Amino acid sequence: LRREAVAAAGCDVGGTAIKVVLLRGRTAARSFEVPAPGKGTREEAIDAIAASVRAVVPPRTRGPARLPVGVAVPGFLDAARRRVVRLSNLPRLDGAPLKAALERRLGTSVVLDADTNAGAVAEARLGAGRGRERVLYVTAGTGLGAALAVRGEPIRVSRHTVGQVAHIPLDPSGLSCRCGARGCAEALLGARGMVRRARRMGLPARSPADLHRMASRAWPSRKEAAIARSLWRETGDLLGALLRVLTAFLSPDIVVVGGGLAGSADLFLPSARRRLCRRGAAVVPAALGRFAGAIGMALLARDHSSKSAR
Ligand SMILES: [Zn+2]
DSSP: OOGGGSOEEEEEEOSSEEEEEEEETTEEEEEEEEEOOOSOOHHHHHHHHHHHHHHHSOGGGSGGGOOOEEEEESEEEOTTSSSEEEESSOGGGTTOOHHHHHHHHHSSOEEEEEHHHHHHHHHHHHSTTTTOSEEEEEEESSSEEEEEEETTEEOOSBTTBSOOGGGOBSOTTSOBOTTSOBSBHHHHHSHHHHHHHHHHTTOOOSSHHHHHHHTSTTOSOHHHHHHHHHHHHHHHHHHHHHHHHHHHHHOOSEEEEESGGGGGHHHHHHHHHHHSOTTSOEEEEOSSGGGHHHHHHHHHHHHHHHHHHO
């Protein structure tokens, strides 16, 4: 059986939603998302992840058929990738032996990885980075992260990721960050940072989506629209400053920008590109959309099952 012929399930556990796909070949045959489990115990959160995976798996492959399953988490795993060390948006799972707990519930082997790695693998193999050897994936949404895929495999520099990119300082006197420092990349470019910068400029926005609408030509207040567009240009400048650091260290052939912010790429990518040196990597928006992380986890689970079958 060719590796690609094996179906696999991929799950991306985020702070706001759990996204799941069933991957056949290079296609997501099924996909859906459910809201992230709200308040409750750790066991309930793990039950919710297992239930969302079960829902995407065809009935006859449950149990003995042992469909490989991959689960992405927004944060850090232990050295063996069995246990959660710390998840910024899901602290309930901190310390949880997630691999064993999910394997018990699903009756199949489960691969865990950082959500940034999963997104990078998907975009490198099937998305905007196809055909490039070194793909740097930067994702900005609720949080901010990055991963490097080389020939489609995630590079593990520190805690299975390229490092804590969220806390690279961009502006030492900038907005305060949840880590206690000031001006970290995430404090400026994460959803909350976007809204805080907007409020400072007098824009009554509650989310980056609001800021996207305000920057449109159709927005009733021309003054607000002009301020919103300058905020997006500033966002591009900040992203460009971050990419200068990351590209200097990681030498990517291409930079793929994903996460919620990618939907507004035309508003900030031009100013980000202007910040980079002319001979540097191209910077492009992600191609796979909201399910990139889940697709990447299905790919990694399939790799793992074909390796262990050999
Ligand atoms: Zn920080």
